[in-house]
Amino acid sequence: xxxxxCWNNAMAKxxxxxxxxxxxxxxxxxxxxxxxxxxxxxxxxDLKKKDLGLGDNFEPLYEILPAKREVVKKLRQAADKAEIVxxxxxxxxxxxxxxxxIAQLLGRKSxxxxxxxxxxxxxxSAVLRALDNPGEIDLRKVDAQQARRVLDRLMGFKLSPLLxxxxxxxxxxxxVQSVALKMICDRQAxxxxxxxxxxxxxxALLAADEPPxxxxxxAKINGKKAEVSDGETAARIVRELExxxxxxxxxxxxxxxxxxxxxxxxxxxxxxxxxxxxxxxKRTMGIAQGLYEGKAIGERGATGLITYMRxxxxxxxxxxxxxxxxxxxxTYGSDKLPSxxxxxxxxxGAQDAHEAIRPTFLDLPPATVNRYLKAEERKLxxxxxxxxxxxxxxxxxxxxxxxxxxxxPYLLRTKGKQLKRPGFLAVYREVEEEGDDGGESGNxxxxxxxxxxxxxxxxxxxxxxxxxxxxxAQYSEATLVRALEENGIGRPSTYATILATLSDRxxxxxxxxxxxxxxxxxxxxxxxxxxxxDIINEGYTAELEAExxxxxxxxxxxxxxxxxFDDKFERDLAEAGRKxxxxxxxGVPTDEVCPDCGKPLVMRFGRYGAFxxxxxxxxxxxxxxxxxxxxxxxxxxxxxxxxxCEKCGRPMVLRRSRYGTFYGCSGYPECKNVRKTxxxxxxxxxxxxGVACPECGEGEIVEKRSRRGKIFYSCNRYPDCKFALWNRPxxxxxxxxxxxxxxxxxxxxxxxxxxxxxxxCSYEEQLADRAx
Numbered sequence: 001x002x003x004x005x006c007w008n009n010a011m012a013k014x015x016x017x018x019x020x021x022x023x024x025x026x027x028x029x030x031x032x033x034x035x036x037x038x039x040x041x042x043x044x045x046d047l048k049k050k051d052l053g054l055g056d057n058f059e060p061l062y063e064i065l066p067a068k069r070e071v072v073k074k075l076r077q078a079a080d081k082a083e084i085v086x087x088x089x090x091x092x093x094x095x096x097x098x099x100x101x102i103a104q105l106l107g108r109k110s111x112x113x114x115x116x117x118x119x120x121x122x123x124x125s126a127v128l129r130a131l132d133n134p135g136e137i138d139l140r141k142v143d144a145q146q147a148r149r150v151l152d153r154l155m156g157f158k159l160s161p162l163l164x165x166x167x168x169x170x171x172x173x174x175x176v177q178s179v180a181l182k183m184i185c186d187r188q189a190x191x192x193x194x195x196x197x198x199x200x201x202x203x204a205l206l207a208a209d210e211p212p213x214x215x216x217x218x219a220k221i222n223g224k225k226a227e228v229s230d231g232e233t234a235a236r237i238v239r240e241l242e243x244x245x246x247x248x249x250x251x252x253x254x255x256x257x258x259x260x261x262x263x264x265x266x267x268x269x270x271x272x273x274x275x276x277x278x279x280x281x282k283r284t285m286g287i288a289q290g291l292y293e294g295k296a297i298g299e300r301g302a303t304g305l306i307t308y309m310r311x312x313x314x315x316x317x318x319x320x321x322x323x324x325x326x327x328x329x330x331t332y333g334s335d336k337l338p339s340x341x342x343x344x345x346x347x348x349g350a351q352d353a354h355e356a357i358r359p360t361f362l363d364l365p366p367a368t369v370n371r372y373l374k375a376e377e378r379k380l381x382x383x384x385x386x387x388x389x390x391x392x393x394x395x396x397x398x399x400x401x402x403x404x405x406x407x408x409p410y411l412l413r414t415k416g417k418q419l420k421r422p423g424f425l426a427v428y429r430e431v432e433e434e435g436d437d438g439g440e441s442g443n444x445x446x447x448x449x450x451x452x453x454x455x456x457x458x459x460x461x462x463x464x465x466x467x468x469x470x471x472x473a474q475y476s477e478a479t480l481v482r483a484l485e486e487n488g489i490g491r492p493s494t495y496a497t498i499l500a501t502l503s504d505r506x507x508x509x510x511x512x513x514x515x516x517x518x519x520x521x522x523x524x525x526x527x528x529x530x531x532x533x534d535i536i537n538e539g540y541t542a543e544l545e546a547e548x549x550x551x552x553x554x555x556x557x558x559x560x561x562x563x564x565f566d567d568k569f570e571r572d573l574a575e576a577g578r579k580x581x582x583x584x585x586x587g588v589p590t591d592e593v594c595p596d597c598g599k600p601l602v603m604r605f606g607r608y609g610a611f612x613x614x615x616x617x618x619x620x621x622x623x624x625x626x627x628x629x630x631x632x633x634x635x636x637x638x639x640x641x642x643x644x645c646e647k648c649g650r651p652m653v654l655r656r657s658r659y660g661t662f663y664g665c666s667g668y669p670e671c672k673n674v675r676k677t678x679x680x681x682x683x684x685x686x687x688x689x690g691v692a693c694p695e696c697g698e699g700e701i702v703e704k705r706s707r708r709g710k711i712f713y714s715c716n717r718y719p720d721c722k723f724a725l726w727n728r729p730x731x732x733x734x735x736x737x738x739x740x741x742x743x744x745x746x747x748x749x750x751x752x753x754x755x756x757x758x759x760x761c762s763y764e765e766q767l768a769d770r771a772x
Contacts, residue, residue, distance in 0.1 A: 015082035016117075016131075017075060017102055019089045023122065026294030026302035030124045038078050040089065044068045045101040047149065052157055058150055058562045062101070072105055079106045084113050086134060091118035091354060092310055092493060093552065097145035100137050121360045122294055122304025144552040150562055151175055151544065158573055159532075163524065167583045168605040171524065176490050177501050178528055179541045183483060184475055184508055185517045185525040194471035199227070200234035204412055205461040206246055206405065208449045213460055216405050216412035226410075234464040237410070244407035246457040252402045256417070257395040260424035262314040262344035263356035263388045266492030267485040269309070269380075272387075274478035275431040277379050278513065278695065281477050282496040285309065287380045288357070297364065297372050304360055305369065306384055310493045311354040314344040316391075320358060324392050327362045332426065336393050344391070358388040390428035397421040401448050405457060416448040474514040488542035506609070511712055512725040512757075519603065519610040519626060523588060531576030535569060587613065596622045647673045686716060691731045691741045695723035701741075703728070730754060737761040 013034045018024060024037040031037065045062045047053030053061050064072055079085050087102055089095035099116055108114045115134035119126050155175045163171040202218035218226045218237065228234050264272070269288065273279040279287070288309035294302040316324075321341045328337055344356075359381075366382040373381060401416040419425070451457070475483065481495050490498055502508045507521030517525070528536050544565065550556035587602025594601055594614040601612045603626065614620040642652050645665040652663040652675060665671040686702035693699040699717035706712055714724035727743035734742060734756040742763075746752040756763040 013083045014086065015078050015084070016086045016088050017099075019095065019098060020289070020293050022290065022293040026122050026304055027127060029301050030127050036078055036082065038075060040075065040098060040102060041068065041071055043094075043098055043101070044072055044075075044105065047153055053153060054150065058559050058566075060146055060150060064105070075102065076106060079108070084115065086115050086117050086131060087137070088117045088119065088130075090310070091120060091308060093141050093145040093148070094493060096138055096141035097149075100139070100142045103137060119308075120354050121307040122292065123360050126360075140552050140554050143558040144548045147551055147558040147561055148548055151565060154562075154566060154569065158569070159528075162573070162576060162580065163527075165582075165584070166527065166580050167524065168520070171520075172501070172505055173524070173528060174501065175544070176494065176541060177498055178525075178532075178536045179489055179538060180480065180484060180498050181502055181507050181517070181521055181525050182529065182536060183480070183487075183538070184502070184515045185522055187472060187475055188517050188522075191471040191474065196468040196470070197229075199229055199467050199469065200231065201465045201467060202226075202228065202234060202237055202241070203463050203465070204241060204246070204405075204459060206412075207458040207460050208451045208455065210449050212447055212449055214414055214416070214448055216403065216414040218410060219404075219413040220411040222409045223411075228464075231464075231466060234466075238462055238464050241407055241410060241462055242459070244410070246405050246407050246412075246459060248403060248451055248453050248455045248457065249406040249411070250402075250404040251451065251453050254400055255420070256398045256400045258398065258423075258425070259395045260342060260390050260393055261387065261428075261430060262342075263316060263358050263391045264384060265312045265314060265346075265356060266310050267312070267481050267495065269357055269384070270481050270495060271478040272383060272431060273380060274476065274481075274513075276383065277376070279376070279380075280496075281481060281499055283376070284380065285496050287376055288384075291377060291381055291384075295369075295372060295377070297369055303364070305364065305381060307356075307358050307360060308354050309357055310491075311356060312492055313346045313354055314356045315346065316355055316358060320355070321392065323362050324389060328389065328393060332393070336423070336426070338392075338394050342392050356388075357384055359385050386428040390424035393424035393427065394421070396423040396425040403448060403451065414448065418447070474516060476513050476515070480515060487538045488545055489538060491545070509706075510724075512727070520605055523583065523605075527580055527583075531580055532569075532572045535565075535572060587615070594620060594622050596620055645671060645673050647671055688716075689713065689729055689731070691729040693717065693721055693723055694740055696721040701729050725757070727755070727757075729757075734758065734761060734763050736763040 014036070016027060016031070016035060016037045018027065018037065018039050019042055021039045021041065024039050027037045028035075043065065045064055045068075048061045048063045055061055085106060085108065087099035089098040089102075095118075096116075103114050106114065116137045117130040117134050119130055152175055156172060159173040160171060163173060203215050204218075205213050205215050207213045218228070220226055221237075228237065266285075270281045270284050273284040274281070288306065291305045292307070292309050294304045297303040297305075325337055325341065366378065366385050369381065370378050397420045399418050399420050403414050403416075405412045405414075473479070477499060480499065484490050484495060484498070502515070502521070503510060505521075506518055507524060509516045509518055534540065544561075547556055547561045551558045551561060583605070587604045590601050590603055590612065592601040592612065593599065594616065597614060597616050597620040599614055599616040599620065601622075601624075602615055603610055604613045610626040612624045612626060614622040642654075642663060644650060645652055645667065648665065648667050648671045650665055650667045650671065652673075653666050654677070655662055655664045662677060663675040665673040686704055689701045689703060691701040693701055693715040696715060696717060699715040699721055701713050701723075702716045703711060703713055712724055712726055713729055715721040725743065727745045729741045730744050732742050732754070733740055737756060737758050739756050739758045739761065741757065742754040742765075743757050744752060745755055752766070754765045
């Protein structure tokens with residue numbers, strides 16, 4: 001990687017070094033001819049790759065990254081021409097460490113000629129104010145970053161080779177990554193062990209003297225919570241209610257307030273962007289980085305549109321609070337403002353050095369910058385804008401009416417909720433969390449007619465509906481980030497890397513936006529939990545994160561923290577080396593037997609993924625893809641007439657790859673011609689569904705097979721569009737929410753149903769009902 005295009009040879013009295021070349025364009029607009037701006041393109045040094053990269057007492061041994069040698073050379077040349085060097089990497093631990101490494105490489109001995117500056121926002125006033133008030137490198141932050149890096153090296157360097165030896169070459173384990181994998185596997189174990197429990201809902205449609213009719217749900221029986229567990233009981237209750245009298249026993253009216261949410265912190269932005277737009281954590285952070293560093297906005301040129309996007313603080317600068325209150329008063333009216341600014345408490349342990357994520361200029365509302373931004377940038381900027389404006393508005397006020405209706409031993413309840421004053425909801429509405437209750441007490445948004453206590457109501461209809469308790473949902477990116485955050489695992493800057501690593505190592509698969517542990521991921525997690533459960537768990541990992549915070553605060557010496565961890569880790573490592581089974585040699589036992597020789601089959605992990613192999617190998621060479629049915633495997637072995645290679649004429653031979661079986665030229669590597677088998681060609685051919693891709697709007701959803709033979713559905717524009725799902729899409733719009741398609745799902749208990757893919761919509765329909 002060479003130096004960025006922003007370098008020039010002009011003499012400058014001052015040099016500002018940032019991380020990103022994009023940021024240099026924005027900063028140059030604010031600075032005069034006496035200033036040069038250069039970029040390091042992130043980290044320039046790391047621990048030596050040879051051995052552990054550590055000296056005595058955990059002393060880090062650094063080397064310049066090979067890809068950054070030319071960059072470092074140019075930085076030194078630029079620094080030699082400057083009187084003062086201002087180090088301005090990002091304002092977090094990693095940025096502080098980058099600044100320290102650059103200072104070490106420049107070799108300047110006088111602190112007066114190397115200064116540290118940070119920008120929470122890339123605006124003229126913020127930049128000039130920072131340059132007028134430079135500081136020094138915060139060595140406590142540097143120590144915290146070094147401790148984090150050494151911890152990760154200790155675990156990765158020593159634990160990964162154990163997995164290479166026992167399971168498969170090329171695997172990895174990490175301090176935070178392995179805990180995230182544990183959480184995904186634990187959730188899957190909950191789902192697998194879940195036993196659905198049947199229950200029934202009973203709803204009555206009631207009428208007063210004036211319309212409208214309203215629905216009330218059975219809530220109590222003889223003063224106790226109604227628990228109807230079977231259809232026979234439900235039918236009896238329906239019969240008794242049909243013969244009963246419905247009298248209003250209680251009406252409770254009250255005012256309810258919904259307070260505005262705080263401005264975004266990193267994790268909340270990642271979650272909301274995932275729920276609203278389907279953005280991955282990595283994608284969200286990439287878009288936010290660009291908005292922070294600066295976009296070309298007409299005559300303004302490069303302009304930083306948002307504040308720093310890696311933060312866990314909800315604090316907002318006083319001048320920004322004054323500005324947003326003036327904006328709200330002039331745009332929405334002063335009656336939409338609270339008497340004092342809304343202030344929000346950050347979570348325990350939050351780093352308060354940076355503000356919450358907010359727009360930098362309130363004279364640049366989304367409508368004025370949309371034409372300068374890409375579609376995904378417009379979405380994220382408007383989301384950040386709306387949330388910030390809403391955070392300083394009055395609460396929304398609702399009139400809530402709860403009505404209890406008695407009929408003999410039965411009490412039915414309904415709740416009506418009408419918006420009285422929109423407050424912040426005029427600007428921003430949060431997307432509901434996954435798993436939110438759909439309203440067990442009836443329709444919470446119902447319009448309730450004029451009624452009085454003691455009034456007798458008429459019964460128009462009564463229904464009972466069978467339901468089953470549902471298992472917890474597999475983690476999506478949004479819910480996994482939330483779980484990591486709630487458990488104190490990782491930091492805002494690390495979530496994207498954690499999730500990407502799990503996928504890159506084939507520990508998880510993501511379809512329909514959910515994390516599914518693979519066979520390899522489940523095995524690795526099981527082995528790590530058997531050997532390192534005192535280290536690889538949510539509690540201990542959160543303790544380590546807290547210790548890093550203590551190091552940054554100057555309350556803990558970083559080498560002491562490393563020593564305590566290493567003692568525990570080395571004991572576990574030695575024990576695991578003795579006790580961990582050798583899956584590479586012995587395989588993982590299964591209940592299946594070899595169809596050729598009758599010996600047990602075991603699961604193995606080869607170069608191309610998991611497969612079943614015979615324990616009698618090499619005498620018996622039977623193998624089968626893990627998810628391939630035995631009958632299908634037998635059929636695939638039927639002889640096939642194979643023409644010679646069309647390129648060189650030599651025979652073609654049957655080979656196996658990560659994508660299945662294929663024919664390859666026997667002249668390899670001189671001739672690299674390959675050809676699909678008939679079975680593979682038939683399976684691999686995408687089958688159209690007639691459903692337009694809901695993500696890109698250009699492609700069509702087609703049926704495909706995964707590398708393990710599972711059927712799934714994805715956009716035919718892959719890899720440009722990566723939309724995918726497990727259930728077959730059906731070209732029928734949802735009658736409740738308007739989703740452009742439904743999905744077809746078949747289970748033993750419920751048969752075949754059509755389901756809405758929208759997490760916020762509960763629409764489902766039996767296909768048999770549809771046919772009738």
